[in-house]
Amino acid sequence: MKYVDEFRNPVEARRLGEHLARRMALPELQSRRPVRIMEVCGGHTHTIFRYGLEALLPEGIELIHGPGCPVCVLPPERIDDCLTLAEQHDVILTTFGDAMRVPGSRGSLLQARARGADIRTVYSPLDALQVARDNPDRKVVFFALGFETTMPGTAITLQQAVEEGIANFYLFCHHVTIVPILKALLDDPFMQVDAFIGPGHVSMVIGMTPYTFIADQYRKPVVVAGFEPLDILQSIVMVLEQLREGRTEVENQYIRVVSRDGNRQALQAVADVFALRARSSWRGLGEIERSGVGLKPAYAAFDAERLLVAPSVRRAEPVDCRCSEVLKGQLHPRQCPLFGRACTPEHPRGALMVSSEGACAACHQYQGRG
Template identity: 70%
Template structure:
């Protein structure tokens, strides 16, 4: 396949759907139905809703929208930390666009900017570094968040800041890692998953090997997938093949982009700059051991947590907000009582409604509640 239209070919999609239906009709899977497959990445969630894939699949096959959107698992207290830093008169606070609308306990970064705080949206951490070089009398803070996909760019920017002696640049690090999160989900008795559609962009960096424990220890099939509709359908078929045959392996449907060893240079940059935290908070999921990273001691001078002496205080979501249950597959987005009324993309109460890759935002945009 060379062109994007081939990844969206209706005839090929129909062939894959026929084969998926045949697999689901097998006695092995009928006895286990419903089959629950979790897509880990928010990009997959967006594509599934955009192309209406759930409506095309057999009713006995259920897709669970997992915690693969970093904005969606950003705790309120970390937004409050951002707001506290941005309120300092000598600070220019920079971050990615999606983070601007995540609710803290009182307001969002977007609202703080409207109130006069110097908060700027950037497209990369290098943009923030350039702002620091242009404003040497002010402290410039970059709010780094995301999985292993965005971590290398942040690491390389930190290295450049040190190399170019930009001493007014700081990193507020909320980068998180996917593998400990998957283990936490597998260890959670409330989460029922038969197989996983693995993240394509993260895997482009870390490769295949880190996922081996999912197949070996937990006996769950795991297929790294691309993001086009045919990618996702083929990945589902590959997972069902394993389930029918009683296999549990890590496979790579996205071989045109993801290589077995991942990106070695990116891994080296990340290992040079970051180390694992003991515990990190996830919105809707609680604390997960060694699931986040922080700057190593040699880069302490750039650490915004130390510079601003942050002491986060946990802030729970409103009781009526059901993001945690959606992330674990216990609820579909439209089953949340706030969906589409008290919580919309224009006025999100929960983080899953903020990013276009959040399950609730994608469902709102492409599907909406049947009752509406």
């Protein structure tokens, strides 16, 4: 990529929109209408709403917004656990800014900070490690979350802490993995998706091979895409070509960043530090087997979960919150009765209204309540 404007060219975007319209007019695709394509990554969802890409798509193509925003799938009990940790007088809790406003059953981390808890926003786990260096008499906990995109940074930071002998640094781990959630969605009998736009950042780490089960077992195309408007439009063109030709393959639109085998150094760091949990909770989606990671026994001394007196129990979503249906692509954000009324970015009732990558927050920002 030489200039980012090359990937935001409105003339080229309209040309791709017209190409899609011609493709959808072909008999092979007319019989499949509507073609429902799920973009897995929250970054794609944000781009789609920000640039109004749905308005460029011809009738018969429907974009489904999937559970690819890591903040959006945080279960309330993990926020409650963070609150319990932060309320200990000798603890400094650190985390990313998006996690600060996710609602738990006792409020958000931002509200807890307003009540006096020492909770600090950081931009990377290395920032949290520096807080531990600067405060040797305090326990510094980094609330680590995200898909495989952020796992390597967390793993390398912990390795650095071990190398330096920083004993007051802890991880409270809620890293999750992309493949089990995709399998859970595909196994849902109410799930109606014809193809997937694969996540670009996750794929930069894990490569393309992990998605082959979608094409081989579930017979659905996957196209890994970049995050600019033309990236996403081109990936939809590639999806339609597969459907038109009767192919189900894993293809790479994001060739300037993603390779088939991923980043081997990053994967090695992740394998050194983390091990799969038996089960992990997802907001709105329940428990999914082997979908999250925890620290390996060799790093148990840095595990913040041992600082918890008793982990919080799983709590049900508010009865009027429709986040789970939006996460599964069964509901558009504007169809939620709370959207833009009782649930706004300033006062989120559901997690999808928190992060800019959440479907509800992106829809609210760029399309409003209408």
